[in-house]
Amino acid sequence: MATVSLRTRSGGEAGSVELPDAIFGIEPNVAVMHQVVTAQLAARRAGTQSTKTRAEVRGGGAKPWKQKGTGRARQGSTRAPQWRGGGVALGPKPRSYEQRTPKKMVKLALRSALSDRAADGKVLVIDQWGFDQPRTRDAVAALAALGIEGRVLVVLERTDEAAWKSFRNLPHVHLLDATQLNTHDVLVNDYVVFTRATLPTAEAAQPRPVRAAEPAPAPAAAAEAEAAEEPTLPQRTRAEAEADAAPASEAPRERARSSADLEDPRFAAARDKADKEDRLRAARVDQPAEAAAPEEPTAPEASTEDDAAGDKPAFSFNMTVDRAEDES
Numbered sequence: 200m201a202t203v204s205l206r207t208r209s210g211g212e213a214g215s216v217e218l219p220d221a222i223f224g225i226e227p228n229v230a231v232m233h234q235v236v237t238a239q240l241a242a243r244r245a246g247t248q249s250t251k252t253r254a255e256v257r258g259g260g261a262k263p264w265k266q267k268g269t270g271r272a273r274q275g276s277t278r279a280p281q282w283r284g285g286g287v288a289l290g291p292k293p294r295s296y297e298q299r300t301p302k303k304m305v306k307l308a309l310r311s312a313l314s315d316r317a318a319d320g321k322v323l324v325i326d327q328w329g330f331d332q333p334r335t336r337d338a339v340a341a342l343a344a345l346g347i348e349g350r351v352l353v354v355l356e357r358t359d360e361a362a363w364k365s366f367r368n369l370p371h372v373h374l375l376d377a378t379q380l381n382t383h384d385v386l387v388n389d390y391v392v393f394t395r396a397t398l399p400t401a402e403a404a405q406p407r408p409v410r411a412a413e414p415a416p417a418p419a420a421a422a423e424a425e426a427a428e429e430p431t432l433p434q435r436t437r438a439e440a441e442a443d444a445a446p447a448s449e450a451p452r453e454r455a456r457s458s459a460d461l462e463d464p465r466f467a468a469a470r471d472k473a474d475k476e477d478r479l480r481a482a483r484v485d486q487p488a489e490a491a492a493p494e495e496p497t498a499p500e501a502s503t504e505d506d507a508a509g510d511k512p513a514f515s516f517n518m519t520v521d522r523a524e525d526e527s
Contacts (some may be wrong), residue, residue, distance in 0.1 A: 200224070201317060205395070206325050210344030213326045218317060219401035228312035232382055238298040239383045250290030253278045305382070312385040313399075323347070323392045328355075333364030338431035342372075347391035354380060354397045384494070 201218045218224070253259070259278030266273055280288040316322050323345060332335055342351065351372050355362050366372045373388055377397040385391055393399075 201324065203324055206323060206345060208328055208341045208344070210346070216398065218322065219399070221401050222310050222399050223317040223322065225310055225314045227315045228307055229311075232308045232311050233306055235300055235305055235382050236386065238300045239381065242297040244296040246294050246296050248291045249293050250287040252288075252290070253280060253286030256284070256286045296312050300496050308382040309380065309385070312382045314390070316385060316391050321390045323390060324398055325392060325394050327394055327396075328362040330360065330361035330365050333361050335365055335368045338362075338365035338369060338372075342369075347390050347392070350387065351390045352384055352388035352393060353392045355393070356396055358393065358471070368444075393437065408444050440455065453479075 200220050201224055202215050203218060205214045205216045207213050255277065256278045259276040259282075263274045263277055264271065274282075277287075278284075278285045280286055292495045296511075313322070325345075328341070351369065353362075353366055353372055353374050354377050355366075355374060355378055363374060366374055373384060375384055
């Protein structure tokens with residue numbers, strides 16, 4: 200594990216601090232850093248560029264000249280791509296340039312960038328900045344005392360307001376919150392300056408423990424749990440079971456009603472319906488098998504006048520007409 204000096208704002212040494220090898224001591228993976236930085240720069244693009252196609256350009260609805268007989272090339276619209284003021288063929292449209300990058304790759308790229316800066320001795324750790332009030336002059340003096348030249352990445356706490364305001368006016372200083380540390384900002388700066396509070400620890404580099412899957416409950420335990428959740432119905436008595444199993448020829452027995460049936464109103468309607476069906480079934484069984492068929496009503500004998508007239512009905516339209524003539 201590498202060890203660096205713990206510096207003060209005035210440039211002195213206040214001890215030493217160890218840099219965890221899991222973050223500052225790995226072999227840099229250049230390919231992963233390149234891919235992550237490319238994704239970061241692509242995500243910055245707004246993607247709002249846009250051009251109009253021939254369908255979106257105003258005008259051009261009429262055919263400029265007839266198809267044949269002019270000696271010129273045939274044209275259908277003055278807004279075709281080859282015309283001045285026409286649409287753009289295959290032009291850019293609004294789109295998103297964002298690339299999907301796995302989380303493990305992002306973490307590996309950041310650790311590779313920090314390891315590269317630590318190998319060059321350009322990672323500094325400050326005890327604390329300790330500015331009494333925001334002042335850019337004090338920030339410039341602190342960087343000069345630490346011997347830092349070039350572009351500097353200063354990692355601060357979010358609550359250190361005096362340090363934020365002291366460094367923000369310096370063009371070669373890039374301020375960053377500890378939770379926003381990324382590969383691109385580490386690589387574009389020459390030095391990386393941490394405080395004791397913002398220095399990454401070895402616990403941050405360890406992967407999160409995978410939550411073990413809970414064992415499946417035993418079948419018996421699952422059945423007991425389901426039985427406890429579902430409402431239990433009142434059990435049928437032996438008398439009720441015998442009454443249901445009795446043949447249709449026997450008279451229905453009076454069903455024995457338990458105290459649970461009497462107390463539970465949910466089964467009142469079903470119980471009354473079952474009793475009614477039993478009574479109807481018993482009534483059908485008690486009827487004789489061969490019942491006398493009811494006599495069919497016989498038609499009255501036809502009179503002699505009807506026989507002479509054939510199958511003429513008793514009341515006819517002719518009789519009604521004759522009666523109307525007599526009344527007139």
